[in-house]
């Protein structure tokens with residue numbers, strides 16, 4: 654999503670909702686731009702204390718989903734609820750912190766002034782010095798916002814989204830441009846927030862972050878929810894497993910390519926790497942070829958490979 658944003662921080666408050674009310678509820682939500690259906694019949698609930706990663710290829714509808722949730726866009730059909738109210742009603746107070754992708758930072762103020770403003774506006778603010786320290790920007794508090802590097806700007810957005818205690822934190826590709834230490838500090842803060850019962854929803858292209866951080870993963874594709882579960886469940890849903898082994902002598906690829914249930918193969922030197930939708934059957938057939946595979950390893954897919962497998966299978970269905 655590369656569109657400019659009106660604001661990088663969206664403070665909201667609502668009256669307390671009953672404990673059973675989901676933090677966020679999407680009920681059959683659809684949103685189109687002309688003939689592009691960005692969000693297509695999306696139904697899901699988010700609950701207190703969940704850390705949820707929203708994954709999907711470019712154009713899958715992640716940013717539109719977050720915009721709908723924040724009331725920055727309105728559904729064509731269906732309903733979006735935030736703490737039991739419509740997003741527009743929810744926007745009037747301060748239970749939601751949002752870190753969006755671009756735009757909205759005031760240029761002519763210093764980092765410290767901007768963070769102080771965010772704290773002043775928040776109904777449950779943290780101390781400005783703590784917010785600056787947590788985002789790793791105390792040293793640049795006197796610098797004008799328009800003199801920052803991309804990664805520093807992103808740290809400032811992080812500070813704005815964590816200027817006060819929010820019950821829901823919405824993050825659109827939050828760590829893009831951050832260096833390793835900024836990422837680590839960022840996710841440590843988000844973990845603390847989740848441990849305190851807050852709900853964190855983040856869209857990302859960094860699947861290793863989703864794997865490490867999220868206790869629930871949503872996979873969007875063409876505006877529809879393809880998968881919803883823990884990272885382990887998503888990996889299992891992809892079905893395929895990785896098989897790797899070494900062979901001595903020149904490798905004849907033809908019989909390997911004919912192995913049953915093989916979905917991909919890569920031969921590099923003496924090492925063969927295979928993906929199979931039935932690893933047991935593939936390994937059995939491998940021995941049936943009279944080969945002697947050494948250093949044989951069979952493992953599940955990583956989240957990234959599972960994501961690629963799930964979305965590629967969906968693409969194939971729609972062709």
Ligand SMILES: Nc1ncnc2c1ncn2[C@@H]1O[C@H](COP(=O)(O)OP(=O)(O)OP(=O)(O)O)[C@@H](O)[C@H]1O
Nearest residue numbers: 654686689691709710711712713714715716717718
């Ligand atoms: N303002 C707009 N006008 C027209 N089409 C739009 C607009 N905003 C988004 N779209 C289209 O809607 C679809 C979903 O876009 P969206 O930005 O929600 O996807 P995304 O998953 O966030 O993508 P990315 O990973 O590339 O940021 C895309 O096909 C996009 O081109």
